[in-house]
Amino acid sequence: MSEQHTYRVIVRGTFDGLSEESRTRLLAEVDEHGMSAMTFTEEGSLTYDRALKHFSYRLVVVSDAADGEEMAAAIAEDRVETALKELGHGFKGLRSSVTDLDTMKINRKR
Numbered sequence: 001m002s003e004q005h006t007y008r009v010i011v012r013g014t015f016d017g018l019s020e021e022s023r024t025r026l027l028a029e030v031d032e033h034g035m036s037a038m039t040f041t042e043e044g045s046l047t048y049d050r051a052l053k054h055f056s057y058r059l060v061v062v063s064d065a066a067d068g069e070e071m072a073a074a075i076a077e078d079r080v081e082t083a084l085k086e087l088g089h090g091f092k093g094l095r096s097s098v099t100d101l102d103t104m105k106i107n108r109k110r
Contacts (some may be wrong), residue, residue, distance in 0.1 A: 005065040005102040007047035008040050011057045012097075017090035018052065024054055026089070044079055055091070057083075069098040 018026070026033075030050050039045050040058045048055040057080045061072045073096035084091050 001048050003065045004062050005072075005100050006074035007061045007063065007069065007089050008099045008101060009061055009072055010097050011044075011059065011073075011076050011080045011094055012054065013023075013056075013080070013091045013094045014054055015048070015089060016092040019090075021061065022087075022089045023052060025087075044083060046074075046083075056102045065100075065102070069100060072100075 012065040015026075016076060026048065027050065030048070033047050034049070035047070037045050037047050038058060040060045042060050044059040046055060046057050057076070059076045059079060061075050063071050063075060076096055076098075077094050081091075
């Protein structure tokens with residue numbers, strides 16, 4: 001078994017082709033998905049604003065270190081696609097930024 005690393009992944013995208021039902025549900029829940037909802041979780045936390053244009057998901061992904069950040073991004077994007085499809089929300093243009101928490105250097109103030 002290879003070494004496991006923990007990655008924080010931010011997946012960003014654009015809402016696309018939202019139905020009236022999706023728009024209504026997203027707007028009804030907008031206050032629950034603002035700046036205070038920005039936490040990294042395994043299932044992902046969705047954030048967006050009233051404009052319903054762009055969104056971001058913050059996820060924690062644990063995977064083999066040998067597979068690298070590219071695999072962590074792919075896993076995260078797959079989770080986001082699945083979640084948004086299950087909710088019935090249209091989207092496009094997913095892109096990810098990944099941080100490997102196990103190799104991150106922390107500069108401490110002296």
